[in-house]
Amino acid sequence: MNFDPLYTLAFTTALFGSGHCIGMCGGLVTALGLSSDGRRAGLTFHLLYNLGRTTTYTLIGLAVGWVGSAMIYKDSLHGISRYLLLGSDLFVILAGLGTAGFFTWLNLSRFEFAGPIRSMTKVTRNLRKLPPAVSALPLGLLFGFLPCGFLYAMILTAAQSAEVFKGGGIMFAFGLGSLPALFFVGSAAHLIGTTKRIWMFRIAGVLVALMGAYNLYRHMHMFMMAGGMHAG
Numbered sequence: 001m002n003f004d005p006l007y008t009l010a011f012t013t014a015l016f017g018s019g020h021c022i023g024m025c026g027g028l029v030t031a032l033g034l035s036s037d038g039r040r041a042g043l044t045f046h047l048l049y050n051l052g053r054t055t056t057y058t059l060i061g062l063a064v065g066w067v068g069s070a071m072i073y074k075d076s077l078h079g080i081s082r083y084l085l086l087g088s089d090l091f092v093i094l095a096g097l098g099t100a101g102f103f104t105w106l107n108l109s110r111f112e113f114a115g116p117i118r119s120m121t122k123v124t125r126n127l128r129k130l131p132p133a134v135s136a137l138p139l140g141l142l143f144g145f146l147p148c149g150f151l152y153a154m155i156l157t158a159a160q161s162a163e164v165f166k167g168g169g170i171m172f173a174f175g176l177g178s179l180p181a182l183f184f185v186g187s188a189a190h191l192i193g194t195t196k197r198i199w200m201f202r203i204a205g206v207l208v209a210l211m212g213a214y215n216l217y218r219h220m221h222m223f224m225m226a227g228g229m230h231a232g
Helices: 005-032 043-071 075-099 115-127 132-143 149-159 164-183 185-191 194-231
Strands: none
Touching: 005 149, 005 194, 043 132, 043 149, 043 164, 075 149, 075 194, 115 132, 149 164, 149 194, 164 194
């Protein structure tokens, strides 16, 4: 896997965005880790749960990277691909800036929908009948699909890579960046107060905007090079 700034940006976005994840998912993760008699799960649960979640992220990245490679750069879609890529770059930039607090009409937190959560409820109930150590991995795989604005931004970025393994690498880095907060959610979450979470959320928004700006520069350069080649 060749080094790309997107890997670092994806990791740090998740790291700072995890302050928001604690507020959104912290209670859920804690509840999922409780056994039927109310005892808290140990290290094994959190390891397997986060392994499952990161696996789902990586598989999503591989899938959308493949879709991007199969569609975006086809010669038959060459004209359309320019508008798709540049439009999605601008959307990511605006969504990041809105999340950072530069304006209020667009924010990644608005892309967290309750519908998918409700659809997961039945499966979750069945899995929770199992011991936490047994249910941890499948729960992690399932909740890797939990709706999250930052996740959507990363999926879009992974698709823009138009490379299978690069897309998987971006989502894997995103999963790794989210591990510290959710892994220690039961013991260290209280150290991150509301004010700190807000600032972490805003920093993550800036990082998302930087990812969009980096892709915009890369795609503009690519199209200019392609135009020069055709002119030659």
